[in-house]
Amino acid sequence: xxxxxxxxxxxxxxxxxxxxxxxxxxxxxxxxxxxxxxxxxxxxxxxxxxxxxxxxxxxxxxxxxxxxxxxxxxxxxxxxxxxxxxxxxxxxxxxxxxxxxxxxxxxxxxxxxxxxxxxxxxxxxxxxxxxxxxxxxxxxxxxxxxxxxxxxxxxxxx
Numbered sequence: 001x002x003x004x005x006x007x008x009x010x011x012x013x014x015x016x017x018x019x020x021x022x023x024x025x026x027x028x029x030x031x032x033x034x035x036x037x038x039x040x041x042x043x044x045x046x047x048x049x050x051x052x053x054x055x056x057x058x059x060x061x062x063x064x065x066x067x068x069x070x071x072x073x074x075x076x077x078x079x080x081x082x083x084x085x086x087x088x089x090x091x092x093x094x095x096x097x098x099x100x101x102x103x104x105x106x107x108x109x110x111x112x113x114x115x116x117x118x119x120x121x122x123x124x125x126x127x128x129x130x131x132x133x134x135x136x137x138x139x140x141x142x143x144x145x146x147x148x149x150x151x152x153x154x155x156x157x158x
Contacts, residue, residue: 037154049148052141056134067132076125079118086115 052058062068094100094107123142130138 042151042154045144045147045151048144049151052144052148056141058141058145061130061133065133069129069132072125072129076122076127076129079122079125083115083119083122086111086118 062073090107090111123146127138127142130142134141
């Protein structure tokens with residue numbers, strides 16, 4: 001029922017007088033739902049990410065601590081950069097600039113798995129590089145920072 005109403009509302013734009021009460025209610029829910037990503041969990045992850053960043057002196061440790069394996073950190077950040085560039089290409093290049101929503105038909109089929117592989121390798125390399133500083137706390141610290149960044153990006157207006 002919901003998909004047929006959605007299809008009629010979006011594609012055919014029927015007259016409201018021809019719709020039943022149930023179809024009108026479903027259409028109102030579809031058209032007037034809250035599209036904002038700002039909710040309690042988003043704010044909580046952003047606050048947690050900021051708190052972890054400040055309490056661990058993350059920026060100062062990355063820049064000054066001699067215990068960090070700098071080569072592994074560079075390779076890990078490079079892998080994460082490849083992942084981000086693939087995401088920017090898919091979201092901005094295809095979706096917004098070219099208007100293509102079905103990525104599978106417009107890009108090489110292995111692009112998304114390769115980006116996922118680079119993300120996993122980057123996170124593992126960064127974890128290994130930072131392990132001498134925070135030991136087992138490295139994993140929760142990086143997870144909290146990752147979630148804070150993701151939730152912040154989800155609030156951008158695109």
